[in-house]
Amino acid sequence: MKNSNAFLYCLIAVIFVSCSSSSSEEQYLDLSDEERLVLAKKIAHNTIMVDGHVDLPYRMRIGGFSLQKEILNVAERTEGGNFDYPRSKEGGLDAPFMSIYIPSRYQESGGAKVLADSLIRMTKGIATTWPDKFAMAYSPQDIQRNFEMGKISLPLGMENGAPIEDDIGNVEYFYNQGIRYITLTHGKDNLIGDSSYDTTYTHGGLSEFGVKVVNEMNRLGVIVDISHVSDDTFYDVMEISKAPVIASHSSVRHFTPGFERNMNDDMISKLGEKGGVIMINFGGDFIDETFGEKSSKVNEHIVNWLADNNRKRSDPEAIAYIEKYVLENNPFPSVGKVADHIDHVLNLVGVDHIGLGSDFDGVGDTLPTGLKDVSMYPNLIAELLKRGYSKEDIEKICYKNIFRVWNEVIAFAKST
Template sequence: MRLTLLATCLLLAGFAHAQDAATRLADDAVIVDTHIDAPTELLDHWADLGGEVKGREFDYVKARRGGLDVAFMSIYTSPEQDAAGTAWQTANAMIDAVEALAQRHPGKFALLTSPRDVDRLRQGGRVLLPLGMENGAPLGDDLANVQFFFDRGVRYITLAHSAPNRIADSSYSPAKTWNGLSPFGRQVVAEMNRVGIMVDVSHLGDASALEAIRISKVPVIASHSAFRHFTPGFERNISDAIAKAVAASGGVVQVPFGTMFISPESAADGQAYYAARQAFDRRNAELLAQGQPVLDQAAFQRDWAPKHPPRGSTLAQVLDEIDYGVKLIGIDHVGIGSDFDGVGGELAEGLKTVADYPQLVAGLQQRGYREADIRKLLGGNLLRTWRAIEAGAQPAR
C-alpha cells in the first residue's frame, strides 16, 4: 500500500513538473495562431475581449494564460453575403471591430502588420492582432481592393470559402466553376504577391490550390487545414500532393483543432451535410423559378441535427496530424491554425480555448519533440514564411 501511494505521488509530481515545463515553454515561445474567428463573434454578439468572457474561446485573459502572442483575426464573409453584395461592408465592419479592441486596450492588444514588429509590440504582455481575410469575396471584381485591404491591415486572404467565387473554386462544392483559378483570380494572386499579402489555399478545391501555388512567386500558406490522409475523400482537408507543394514553395500548413477536420466520422458527417444542403438549395431555386413556395430552411436544420449529433475528438488526434505533417513535409513547414470561435465549440478535448496551448506543448514534449522544433511549430515557421512573403513584395507603382 505504501509503495502504491509513493508511486502515485511520484507520478503526480512528474505530471505536475511536465505541465510546468510546458507552461514555461508556451509563455516563452512566440505562439502564432493563424485562424481565430473572434471578429464574427464580435459582430454577432459584442463583448469586451479585454477581460475574460464566458463562452468565448478567445479573450485577453485566456490568451495570456495560454501564452498566445500573435492571434490572426479572421475577417470572414459568407457566400450568401457575397451574393447579396454585402461582403465588402461586413469585412470593413469586422476590421473596425478589431481596431476598436486594440484602441480600447492599448496595454493588452496591438495591431500587427509585419513580422518585424513582433518582438517589439509583444513587450508588456500584449497580444498582437494581425488580420486574415477568410474568403476573397470582399474584393468584389475590383483588383484595387487588394491594395485597399492591405492598407487596412489584411495580411492573408483565403481565396474562397464554402462556394466558388470570382477567384477560385471551393473544396466544399462538387461542381467546379474554374477548375483552377479564374482569370481574375490569377490577377489577384499576382497583386497579393506584389503588395505582400499571403496567399492562403485552405478551403480551395484541389485544382485551384495547385494553380495558386504554381503561379505565386513567393511562399503560400494553408492557414487552417488538416491532412486528408486521416479523412479520405474530404477535399476540405489538404492532400499530400498539395501539402508537398505548399512546403516546396517555402510555405507552411497550419493544423486546426476543430473536430470536423480531425475526426473521420465528423468529416463524413460534414460532407453529407454540405451535399444535403446543396441539394436543398437547388430544389428551392427550382421552386422559386416555378413560382412555387420554397422549402423551410429552419425545418431542414431541425430535421438534420438530431440525426447527426456532435462527435468528439482528442488532443491525441491533433498531435497525430502534426506528426503526420512533420513526416510528410518536414518540421519547417507545419504550424497551428486552431479555428477557435469558428466551429461552434466542436474542438478537440484539451484544446477548447486559447488558454490551452500548454496542453499542446505538453503533448509535443511527450512525443519527443525538441524545444527548438516545438518553437518552430508554435510560430517560428509561420513567421519565417511571412518574412519571405513580405521580402518579395514590390513598392507601390
C-alpha cells in the same frame, strides 16, 4: 501546493540549463506528465505563439459588439466562445490572426466589402479600447515588439476574397487596411476561384481574375492562403504564386478521407517544396473522421432523453444529466489527434512547414478534449514534448515558420 510547484519550476530550470540540444528530447521523455505540463506552460509563455485563424471578429458581430458599448468585453473573461484576453494570457497566445470572415452569401447579395470594412474597424477598435492589452500588428516585427511589451497582437487575415469583388484595386485597398493574408475562397466558388465545399467547379481552379489576384498579392506582400480552396485551385496557386503560401487553418486529409477541405499528402508535399506552412486546424471534423458519427449519436440520445423526460436543456436536472452522459460517452477527439496531424506533416515535409491554425470561435462545439479554448495550448505542447519534439521544434511550430513565410512574402514584394 505552492512549494510543490516551486520545486517543479526549479526542476524545469535545471533541465533548461543543463541539457544540450541533442539530449533535451530524451530529458523531456523522462519527465512525468505533470512535470512535462509545467515545462510546456513555461515554453508557451516564453515563446511567441501565433495562431493562424481565430474567428473572434464575427463572433463579436453576432454577440453585439460596438465601439460605443462593449457588450462582448474580450479584455475580461467571457462567457462562451474560445478567445479572450485572460485565457490568451493563460495559454501563452501572443498573436491570433483575426479572421475577417465573409460568409459566401454576400457574394450573391452584395455587401461583402462593406462587411469586411466593418469587421476590420471592429477589430482595430479592440486595440484602441484596451491599448494596454492589445495592439495591431502588420508584420512579424510588430508582433515581436508587442510581445516584448506584454501585449497581444491582432494581425488581420481576410477569410474569403469576396470583398475584392471584381476590382483588382481592392487588393491594395485591403492591404492598406491592414490585411496580411487572404483566404481566396470560402464555402462557394467566387470570382477568384473554386471552393473545396462547392461541387460546381465554376472555373476549374483559379479564374483568370484569380490569377491577377494572386500576382497582385505577391506584388503587395499579402500572403496567399489556400485553406478552403478546391484541389484544382490549390495546384493553380502553386504554379502561379512566386512567394510561399500558407494554409491558415487546414489539417491532413490522410486522417479524413474524402474531406477536401483538408490537404492530401501530395498537396502538403508541394506546399513544403514551395516553402509554405500548413497551420493545423483543431476542429473535431478536421482531425477525426469518426467525430461526426459519434457526436450525432450523443446528440440523438440527449434529444430522446429530453423528450422522454419532458425536460428542457436549461433545466437543472437536464444539465446535470447531459454533463454526466457526455463525460461518459465523450465523442470529442483528444489532444493527441491534433498531434497526429502534426506528426504526419513532420514525416512528409519536416518541421519547418507546420504551424497552428486552431479555428477557435469558428468550429463551434467540436474542439478536442484539452483544447477547448486559447488557455489550453500548453496541453498540445506537452503532448509534442512527450512525442520527442524539441524546444526548437516547438518554437518553429509556434511562430518561427509563419514568421519565415511572412518575411519571405514581404521580401518578394520589396524586390518587385
